[in-house]
Amino acid sequence: xxxxxxxxxxxxxxxxxxxxxxxxxxxxxxxxxxxxxxxxxxxxxxxxxxxxxxxxxxxxxxxxx
Numbered sequence: 370x371x372x373x374x375x376x377x378x379x380x381x382x383x384x385x386x387x388x389x390x391x392x393x394x395x396x397x398x399x400x401x402x403x404x405x406x407x408x409x410x411x412x413x414x415x416x417x418x419x420x421x422x423x424x425x426x427x428x429x430x431x432x433x434x
Contacts, residue, residue, distance in 0.1 A: 388415040
């Protein structure tokens, strides 16, 4: 199975949720927005399983000048 992570085709060998994906990538969810197939997810939706050809975008907000 494959899905898109930030535009890159990514193989998926086991069932994976958004929450587990972020944990595996060591992404701190504070200040992070997750889009699944162009829909913004609420934190209670991070336990949805990723399916074949899903598009996951992980956006981080940073400050600076």
